[in-house]
Amino acid sequence: MSSPSSASSATSVSPEPSARPGSAGGPAAPAARRRTAWAEGLDQLRAAATTEPGRLRAIGAVLALLVVVFGATAVWQVTDRSRAADDVVLRSQPLTADAASVYRSLADADTTAAGGFLAGGTESAATRERYEADLAMASRLLVRAAANAQVPGAEGGAADRAGTQIARLNALLPRYTGLVETARTNNRQGLPLGGAYLRYANGQMRTELLPAAQALYDAERQRLTADHERATAWPWFALAAGALAIGALGWAQRRHYRRTHRVFNRGLLAATVASVAVLLWLVAAHTVARAGLSDAYAHGARSLQVLNTARIDALRARADENLTLVARGAVLTADQKDFYEVDFQAKMGHLAGPGDRGSADVSGELGTALALAGDEAGRRPVREALAAVGQWRARHADARSADDKGDYDRALAKVIGGDGSTGASFDRVDTGLGRALVHEQARFRSAADGGRAAFGLLAVGAAVLAVLAAAAAVLGIGRRLSEYR
Amino acid sequence: MGTRGRGLRNLRAVLAPVAAGMAVMAATATVLVPALGHGVRPEAPRPVATHRAYGPGTAPASPAAARCTPASAAESLRPSPADGPAVERIKKKGQLVVGVDQNTYRWGYRDRDTGRLEGFDIDLARAIAKDILGPDAKVVFQAVPTNQRIPAVRQRTVDMVVRTMTINCARKEQVAFSTAYFQAGQQVLAPKRSTITAFDDSLRGKRVCTAAGSTGETELARRSHGARVLTAPNQLDCLVRLQLGEADAVVTDSALAAAQAAQDPTVELKGAPFTDESYGVAMNKDDPDLVRRVNKVLDDYRSGGEDSPWMRAYRKWLQADLPGISGPPEPQYGD
CATH class of the missing domain: 3.40.190.10 (Periplasmic binding protein-like II)
Structure with a gap:
C-alpha cells in the first residue's frame, strides 16, 4: 500500500518542468510519462464499468460495504447506549441516591444534635447513636462518591463538580462535629454559651454543609440526566446506514429484475431480509428500552427526587422546631419574628402546602409525590406521612402556645417527649417517606432493568446478521456473475 | 479609680445631645420666626450657650423641662x-x-x-x-x-x-x-492575654464583634478606634466567634460582658465601661x-x-x- 503512494508523490514532482509547456495546449501527455497507480486503477475501473460483469462486481462490493457499515454502526451505537443504560442503573442513579442520602444524613445529624441538646443531661443513648450513625453514613457515602469523581489535587488534574463538593464537605464535616461537641460540653455545664454554639453549628450546616451536599446531589443528578440522554438517544447513524443499505439492496434487485426478468435473486433477498431484521430489531429494542428507561427516569428523577426533598424538608422543619426551643428567641428575622419558627412554617409549607385547608386538598411535595406514585403500594406510605404531618402541625401549635405562655417545660415535653410529642409525629413522617422511597427505588430498578434488557443481544445479533447479509449479497451477485463465465 | 474620668466623659456625653437638641430648637425657631412675618433673623447660637449654663439635672419644673434628656432619663x-x-x-x-x-x-x-x-x-x-x-x-x-x-x-x-x-x-x-x-455601661471583653486594654486605640486593626442593632454597634460606628467591626445576631454569639478565633474582642454592656466572662475563664473585661x-x-x-x-x-x-x-x-x-x-x-x- 505504501509503494504506490510514494511512487505517485515522486512522479508528481519530477515531471513538472517538462510537462508545463506541453500541458498548456497539448491534448495528451507524452507516452514517456508514467501514470500514477491511482489513475491507472481508475481507468481500469472505468473500462470494467462499461461491461456488465465489471458493473456487477462493483455493485456487489458496494452492497457488501454498505451492509457491513450498517452492521458496524449498529453495533457501535447499540453498545454505546447499552453502556449508558448500565451507567444509569449501576452508577449514576445509585450515586444520585447516595448524594441524597448524604444530604439526609447531614440534616438528620443536625436535627438529632439539636434534639439531644434540648434533652441536655438526659440525652438518651439512642439519640447519641443516631447522631454518630448519621455522621458515619455521610462519611462512608462521601468516600464512595469520591471513587467516582475527580477530587481536587488528585492525579489527572482539575476536579469535576462532584469532586469539588466532596472535598468541601470533607473539610467542613470535622469542623461541624467540633462545634456540636463544644455546644454539648457547655450545655452539660449549664452554660447558655452551649446554645449559642449549637446555633452556630446549625448555621454552618445551613449555609455551608447542606448547600455543598445539595451541589453534590445536583452534580450527580446531572450525570444521571446525561447518562439517561445517552441511553435513550435514537441511533441515527445506524438507522441512516440501515436505510441506505436496504435502499441499495432494493435498487440492485430492481436493476436485476429489469435486466433478467427474474423476480428473485436469493442472495440479495436474504441480505435484504437480514438487513431489515437488524433495522426492525434496532427500532423495536430502542423503543422498548426508551420506554423502560424513561419510566425509570421519571421515577428516578421525579418521584424519588420529590420524596427526597420532602424527607429533607421534614428533617429541617424538625431541626427548626428544636432550635426554636434552643435559641429561645435569640435570633429574629428582619420583621422581628422568631427566625426558626418562620423557617419551620416555610418548610412545612413546602412539605404539605399551607396547613389551613382541608385534607382533601393536598398540595406541596407530598401532594406531588402522591400524584407521581404509580400504584397503591406507593401511595399508602405517602398518605400515612401526610396524616402524620397534620398531627405534627396540630401538636406543634400546642407546643408553641405553651412556650409563648411561658410554660417552657410543657413546650419541651410536647416537642421531645415520647408518644404524643411532635417528635413522634416527625418520626412517623420520616418513616412513611422512607418506606415510599424504598418502594419507588424498587420500581425504578425494575423499570430500568426492563429497558436495559431490551439491548440484551442486539449488538451481537446485529453483528452476526450484518455479516450474514453482506455474505448473502456477495453470493447473490456472484451467482449472476457466474452466468457470464 | 477611673470614676472621675468617667464622670467627665459622662458629662460630655450628656451635653452633646443637649446641644443637639438646642440646635434643633434653634433651627425650628429660624423656620418659625420668618413665618410670623417679622423677618428678623434670630441669633440662634445664643440661647444654646445660655441654656448650657444651667447644665443637666437642674432643669426647671416647666413643661418643657419635663422633656427627657440623657441626664433625666433615669427619673x-x-x-x-x-x-x-x-x-x-x-x-x-x-x-x-x-x-x-x-x-x-x-x-x-x-x-x-x-x-x-x-x-x-x-x-x-x-x-x-x-x-x-x-x-x-x-x-x-x-x-x-x-x-x-x-x-x-x-x-x-x-x-x-x-x-x-x-x-x-x-x-x-x-x-x-x-x-x-x-x-452598667458598654465595655470591652477580650482574652486575658490580649494586647487590647480598653475601648481605645489598642483596638486598632482588631476584629471586634458586637450584637447587630445594639448600643455597642452604634458606639463602634461613632468611633471605631480603627477596629474592624463584625456583627452577630446575639451578644453571646460574639463569645462563640471570639473562642473560634473569628473575633479578637467583644463590645457589649458590662452586665452581659460579665455574663460572658462567667462562661469562659480565659476572657476578662478590659478597661472601664465607656458609656452609662x-x-x-x-x-x-x-x-x-x-x-x-x-x-x-x-x-x-x-x-x-x-x-x-x-x-x-x-x-x-x-x-x-x-x-x-x-x-x-x-x-x-x-x-
Missing part, C-alpha cells in the same frame, strides 16, 4: 404602695406575666438541673410578684427577645419586662420605666400605678445596706464577675 415616678387599676388587673388575673431573657447567664437563664429560670433579673421579678400577689405569687416568665421587649409591653403581652433593659429617652417615648436597678446605662423595669405607659408600685418594691429591695435583697442578689449572681460594686444606684424621681 421615674415616686413610689407608692397603693393599688391602682393596673395592680388591680394583675391581682384579678392572679398572675404576673414578666418578659425575661433565657440566654443571659447570671441574669436570666435556665438552670441546667431544675430547668427553672434563674438569675438577678429573675429574682427581682419574683420579688415584685411577691409584693403584688403575696407569698405564693404565680409568675409567668415569658422569654422575650431583645427586639420584642417594647412591643410586648405596649401590646400588654406581658405586664412588665425585666430583662437587662437600658433606660433611655427613645425608649421612654414608648414605655414607662421604673427607677434604675442596676448601673441604667437598667430599669419596663412597663406600659398607661400603668402609672404599676410603675409607682414597682418603684416601691425597688425601694424595699435596695434598703438594708449590706444585707439588702439587692446586695444578696448581687453577691449570689454577679459579684464573681462584676466585683467592686458597693450598692445599688440611687433612685431618681422626676415628679
Whole structure:
C-alpha cells in the first residue's frame, strides 16, 4: 500500500518542468510519462464499468460495504447506549441516591444534635447513636462518591463538580462535629454559651454543609440526566446506514429484475431480509428500552427526587422546631419574628402546602409525590406521612402556645417527649417517606432493568446478521456473475 | 479609680445631645420666626450657650423641662404602695406575666438541673410578684427577645419586662420605666492575654464583634478606634466567634460582658465601661400605678445596706464577675 503512494508523490514532482509547456495546449501527455497507480486503477475501473460483469462486481462490493457499515454502526451505537443504560442503573442513579442520602444524613445529624441538646443531661443513648450513625453514613457515602469523581489535587488534574463538593464537605464535616461537641460540653455545664454554639453549628450546616451536599446531589443528578440522554438517544447513524443499505439492496434487485426478468435473486433477498431484521430489531429494542428507561427516569428523577426533598424538608422543619426551643428567641428575622419558627412554617409549607385547608386538598411535595406514585403500594406510605404531618402541625401549635405562655417545660415535653410529642409525629413522617422511597427505588430498578434488557443481544445479533447479509449479497451477485463465465 | 474620668466623659456625653437638641430648637425657631412675618433673623447660637449654663439635672419644673434628656432619663415616678387599676388587673388575673431573657447567664437563664429560670433579673421579678400577689405569687416568665421587649409591653403581652433593659429617652417615648436597678455601661471583653486594654486605640486593626442593632454597634460606628467591626445576631454569639478565633474582642454592656466572662475563664473585661446605662423595669405607659408600685418594691429591695435583697442578689449572681460594686444606684424621681 505504501509503494504506490510514494511512487505517485515522486512522479508528481519530477515531471513538472517538462510537462508545463506541453500541458498548456497539448491534448495528451507524452507516452514517456508514467501514470500514477491511482489513475491507472481508475481507468481500469472505468473500462470494467462499461461491461456488465465489471458493473456487477462493483455493485456487489458496494452492497457488501454498505451492509457491513450498517452492521458496524449498529453495533457501535447499540453498545454505546447499552453502556449508558448500565451507567444509569449501576452508577449514576445509585450515586444520585447516595448524594441524597448524604444530604439526609447531614440534616438528620443536625436535627438529632439539636434534639439531644434540648434533652441536655438526659440525652438518651439512642439519640447519641443516631447522631454518630448519621455522621458515619455521610462519611462512608462521601468516600464512595469520591471513587467516582475527580477530587481536587488528585492525579489527572482539575476536579469535576462532584469532586469539588466532596472535598468541601470533607473539610467542613470535622469542623461541624467540633462545634456540636463544644455546644454539648457547655450545655452539660449549664452554660447558655452551649446554645449559642449549637446555633452556630446549625448555621454552618445551613449555609455551608447542606448547600455543598445539595451541589453534590445536583452534580450527580446531572450525570444521571446525561447518562439517561445517552441511553435513550435514537441511533441515527445506524438507522441512516440501515436505510441506505436496504435502499441499495432494493435498487440492485430492481436493476436485476429489469435486466433478467427474474423476480428473485436469493442472495440479495436474504441480505435484504437480514438487513431489515437488524433495522426492525434496532427500532423495536430502542423503543422498548426508551420506554423502560424513561419510566425509570421519571421515577428516578421525579418521584424519588420529590420524596427526597420532602424527607429533607421534614428533617429541617424538625431541626427548626428544636432550635426554636434552643435559641429561645435569640435570633429574629428582619420583621422581628422568631427566625426558626418562620423557617419551620416555610418548610412545612413546602412539605404539605399551607396547613389551613382541608385534607382533601393536598398540595406541596407530598401532594406531588402522591400524584407521581404509580400504584397503591406507593401511595399508602405517602398518605400515612401526610396524616402524620397534620398531627405534627396540630401538636406543634400546642407546643408553641405553651412556650409563648411561658410554660417552657410543657413546650419541651410536647416537642421531645415520647408518644404524643411532635417528635413522634416527625418520626412517623420520616418513616412513611422512607418506606415510599424504598418502594419507588424498587420500581425504578425494575423499570430500568426492563429497558436495559431490551439491548440484551442486539449488538451481537446485529453483528452476526450484518455479516450474514453482506455474505448473502456477495453470493447473490456472484451467482449472476457466474452466468457470464 | 477611673470614676472621675468617667464622670467627665459622662458629662460630655450628656451635653452633646443637649446641644443637639438646642440646635434643633434653634433651627425650628429660624423656620418659625420668618413665618410670623417679622423677618428678623434670630441669633440662634445664643440661647444654646445660655441654656448650657444651667447644665443637666437642674432643669426647671416647666413643661418643657419635663422633656427627657440623657441626664433625666433615669427619673421615674415616686413610689407608692397603693393599688391602682393596673395592680388591680394583675391581682384579678392572679398572675404576673414578666418578659425575661433565657440566654443571659447570671441574669436570666435556665438552670441546667431544675430547668427553672434563674438569675438577678429573675429574682427581682419574683420579688415584685411577691409584693403584688403575696407569698405564693404565680409568675409567668415569658422569654422575650431583645427586639420584642417594647412591643410586648405596649401590646400588654406581658405586664412588665425585666430583662437587662437600658433606660433611655427613645425608649421612654414608648414605655414607662421604673427607677434604675442596676448601673452598667458598654465595655470591652477580650482574652486575658490580649494586647487590647480598653475601648481605645489598642483596638486598632482588631476584629471586634458586637450584637447587630445594639448600643455597642452604634458606639463602634461613632468611633471605631480603627477596629474592624463584625456583627452577630446575639451578644453571646460574639463569645462563640471570639473562642473560634473569628473575633479578637467583644463590645457589649458590662452586665452581659460579665455574663460572658462567667462562661469562659480565659476572657476578662478590659478597661472601664465607656458609656452609662441604667437598667430599669419596663412597663406600659398607661400603668402609672404599676410603675409607682414597682418603684416601691425597688425601694424595699435596695434598703438594708449590706444585707439588702439587692446586695444578696448581687453577691449570689454577679459579684464573681462584676466585683467592686458597693450598692445599688440611687433612685431618681422626676415628679
